[in-house]
Amino acid sequence: xxxxxxxxxxxxxxxxxxxxxxxxxxxxxxxxxxxxxxxxxxxxxxxxxxxxxxxxxxxxxxxxxxxxxxxxxxxxxxxxxxxxxxxxxxxxxxxxxxxxxxxxxxxxxxxxxxxxxxxxxxxxxxxxxxxxxxxxxxxxxxxxxxxxxxxxxxxxxxxxxxxxxxxxxxxxxxxxxxxxxxxxxxxxxxxxxxxxxxxxxxxxxxxxxxxxxxxxxxxxxxxxxxxxxxxxxxxxxxxxxxxxxxxxxxxxxxxxxxxxxxxxxxxxxxxxxxxxxxxxxxxxxxxxxxxxxxxxxxxxxxxxxxxxxxxxxxxxxxxxxxxxxxxxxxxxxxxxxxxxxxxxxxxxxxxxxxxxxxxxxxxxxxxxxxxxx
Numbered sequence: 431x432x433x434x435x436x437x438x439x440x441x442x443x444x445x446x447x448x449x450x451x452x453x454x455x456x457x458x459x460x461x462x463x464x465x466x467x468x469x470x471x472x473x474x475x476x477x478x479x480x481x482x483x484x485x486x487x488x489x490x491x492x493x494x495x496x497x498x499x500x501x502x503x504x505x506x507x508x509x510x511x512x513x514x515x516x517x518x519x520x521x522x523x524x525x526x527x528x529x530x531x532x533x534x535x536x537x538x539x540x541x542x543x544x545x546x547x548x549x550x551x552x553x554x555x556x557x558x559x560x561x562x563x564x565x566x567x568x569x570x571x572x573x574x575x576x577x578x579x580x581x582x583x584x585x586x587x588x589x590x591x592x593x594x595x596x597x598x599x600x601x602x603x604x605x606x607x608x609x610x611x612x613x614x615x616x617x618x619x620x621x622x623x624x625x626x627x628x629x630x631x632x633x634x635x636x637x638x639x640x641x642x643x644x645x646x647x648x649x650x651x652x653x654x655x656x657x658x659x660x661x662x663x664x665x666x667x668x669x670x671x672x673x674x675x676x677x678x679x680x681x682x683x684x685x686x687x688x689x690x691x692x693x694x695x696x697x698x699x700x701x702x703x704x705x706x707x708x709x710x711x712x713x714x715x716x717x718x719x720x721x722x723x724x725x726x727x728x729x730x731x732x733x734x735x736x737x738x739x740x741x742x743x744x745x746x747x748x749x750x751x752x753x754x755x756x757x758x759x760x761x762x763x764x765x766x767x768x769x770x771x772x773x774x775x776x777x778x779x780x781x782x783x784x785x786x787x788x789x790x791x792x793x794x795x796x797x798x799x800x801x802x803x
Contacts, residue, residue: 433460435507437602439628439659440500442690443724451686451720454657456602456628460542460572464513467540471533471562489517489550493578493606498661501606501632508576514545520555520585529590529776533562536571536595547577551585551613558588562780565596565623572600573624579607579615583637587615590775594787595623597652602628611637611666619646620772621656622787630659630688635669635700643672647768650683650715651791659688664697664730671702676771678764680711680792688720689734695726704734709741709764761792 440453493505516532536543543563551557563573573595581587587607595601601624607615621629633642648656662671673689691702704721721734741763749759765788772784 433462433511434458435460437504437507437628438500439630439657439688441659441688441720441722442498442661442692443722445720445722449718451688451718454628454686456626458572458574458600458602460511460544464511464542464544465540467514467534467543467545469514469532470535471531473528473531489548489578489580493548493580493608496608496634497606497632501604504576504604505578505606508544508546508574512544512546514543515547516545517548518550518557518559520551520557522552522554524552524555526555526557529558529560531560531562531777533564535564535566536569536573536599537565537567538569541569541571543571544574547575549577549579549587549589551581551587553583553585556586558590558776560590560592560775560777560780562592564594565599568596568598570598571595573602575603577605579605581607581613581615582610584612585610586613589615590618592620592775592780592784593623594620594783597623597625597654599624600626604629605631605633607631607633607642609633609635609637609640609642609669612639614641614643617644618771618774619644620784621646621648622784622791625654627654627656629657630661632661632663633671634663635666635671635697637666637669639668640666641670644674645771646675647771648675648677648685649788649791650677650679650681650685652681652683654683656683656685658686661690661692662702663692663694664700664702665694667696667698667700669697669700672705673703674705674771676707676767678709678711678767679715679717682712682714684716686718686720688722690722690724691732691734692724693727693730693732697727698729700727701731702733706736706738707767708736708738709767710739711741711760757793761789764788764792
């Protein structure tokens with residue numbers, strides 16, 4: 431028996447589709463029954479943080495009703511098939527100072543990982559969740575992740591996701607979030623691995639003075655495909671959103687980055703910002719960007735910017751004149767673009783793994799492309 435999912439990474443409204451950017455479709459076939467997967471590393475979690483019974487059910491039902499078709503379909507699919515789940519609920523005013531770290535391995539024993547994380551913070555509380563995905567073998571694994579987030583009044587949620595899968599894996603990752611009055615959701619996504627990579631988020635700034643920020647880094651090498659779709663939907667007055675993506679593309683990799691700021695009627699004085707920085711290292715890559723601002727309200731401020739280009743010869747000359755090799759200079763420039771995002775991860779060992787992963791991915795492709803850059 432097989433379970434089949436057809437997931438579309440689709441823009442909220444269609445644009446001129448000559449470049450085929452409105453949507454990408456992921457068709458996925460999985461065994462009907464998946465083995466349960468447990469984390470390889472886990473910060474002790476107080477018992478009172480787990481959502482149980484009706485409370486968990488009501489939260490899932492509520493989160494399912496907030497979002498668009500894509501998110502709803504994925505929530506329903508993961509509710510039925512997930513083989514790793516975590517649900518966290520803070521008390522009012524509770525500050526969880528130590529990050530909750532959960533790591534998952536994909537290997538021969540567990541080649542399929544579908545994990546669902548539910549995070550609900552009560553008023554004036556704060557929590558940090560670190561989700562870490564790695565491959566410990568060369569198996570062509572499948573990883574799917576959905577994270578449901580609900581930040582109640584004046585609460586703070588910090589979500590960090592680190593994806594370091596091998597280059598044979600398929601990966602899809604969706605975040606759906608709702609931000610209440612004065613609350614904030616801050617997301618850091620390190621999307622470096624997998625052969626096919628579908629990621630995105632749909633966050634609703636539902637009340638006044640709510641805020642959402644997403645910072646993502648990606649690295650395309652070989653024939654890697656990276657498909658991203660981010661949406662910030664403003665409903666509240668004085669709400670703020672910022673979506674930042676920094677990446678590098680090499681060899682024959684392909685990337686689509688969609689970022690939508692949607693100002694709904696009634697969200698006066700809301701502000702939204704999109705920023706993309708992409709470094710192109712090969713003439714054979716394909717890079718597509720779709721910055722989109724939708725507006726139903728007059729008194730709002732939306733901005734988008736893109737910085738897409740090659741390594742500067744002046745920077746290379748400066749570094750090489752200081753004794754670095756060409757390869758070392760390129761790695762330094764690329765890692766410096768990423769470091770501003772991953773340096774804030776509250777786990778030194780994981781930061782070292784990220785740096786090592788970047789170096790391992792860049793080294794063979796740089797050697798092969800020296801004559802082309």
